[in-house]
Amino acid sequence: MKTALFLIAKENFRDEELFEPKKILETAGIKTVITSTESGTAKGSRGRTAQIDLPIRNVHIEDYDILILIGGPGAVALADYKEVIDLVKRAKELGKKLAAICIAPYILAKSGVLTGKKATSFPSEPAITEFVNQEVIRIQEPVVEDIDLVTADGPTSAKDFGQKIIKMLE
Numbered sequence: 001m002k003t004a005l006f007l008i009a010k011e012n013f014r015d016e017e018l019f020e021p022k023k024i025l026e027t028a029g030i031k032t033v034i035t036s037t038e039s040g041t042a043k044g045s046r047g048r049t050a051q052i053d054l055p056i057r058n059v060h061i062e063d064y065d066i067l068i069l070i071g072g073p074g075a076v077a078l079a080d081y082k083e084v085i086d087l088v089k090r091a092k093e094l095g096k097k098l099a100a101i102c103i104a105p106y107i108l109a110k111s112g113v114l115t116g117k118k119a120t121s122f123p124s125e126p127a128i129t130e131f132v133n134q135e136v137i138r139i140q141e142p143v144v145e146d147i148d149l150v151t152a153d154g155p156t157s158a159k160d161f162g163q164k165i166i167k168m169l170e
Contacts, residue, residue: 002169003031005064007084007104008050009074010036015044016155017101018070021162028166035059037081045072056083065169067091071102071154076126079110088113097168101152101161103127108151109134119151120144 004025008018022032036042039055061067067088069075078084088111091098100108105121108114109130118137121127131138142157143150143164150168152161 001029001031002065003033003063004066004068004165004169005059005061006032006034006068006070007056007078007087008034008036008042008052008070009072009078010038010040010042010052012045012072012074013042013050013070014072014075014102014155015046015048016158017072017161018044018050019048020158021068021101021165024159024162024166030065030166030169033064037078037083045074056081056087059087061087061091061094061096064091064096066097066099066165068165069098069100069104069107071100071104071122075103076106076124078104079107079126085111095148097148097150097165099150099161099165099168101158102154105151106130108149109136114149117149118144118146119149120153121151122154 092113102122106127114136
């Protein structure tokens with residue numbers, strides 16, 4: 001059975017960016033696990049909550065097929081956590097598939113794993129600046145695929161994002 005690891009901010013992740021792809025993956029028979037910087041309950045920016053299955057310090061990325069980073073107002077701060085950057089780099093080193101939505105591609109760029117790749121993101125200043133700094137090929141489309149990577153621009157693309165992840169995992 002394939003397993004997907006969702007990384008979310010403990011406060012202010014974007015609800016539909018987590019729950020829509022998560023439901024799509026689970027319906028397709030993929031096991032999902034949620035991680036964040038701390039254990040407990042995470043609160044979405046739209047009021048929904050998600051139980052964090054394990055804190056990032058306890059994650060063994062070797063156990064997962066894909067790392068999926070979820071956006072929202074709280075996601076920008078994740079790029080400042082060494083544990084998050086290290087997890088992304090380790091996933092890339094091991095050849096794991098990566099996906100990120102909204103502002104979360106900024107975290108991938110800051111980790112150095114998007115250099116030379118095609119990607120999209122929410123058009124925020126930090127993301128655009130980091131894409132330029134890391135020589136990311138920024139494509140202004142709702143969902144962009146590049147071999148072992150899927151990125152999306154925000155909550156309105158959450159369903160298509162989930163479907164592209166399924167296709168990538170086949």
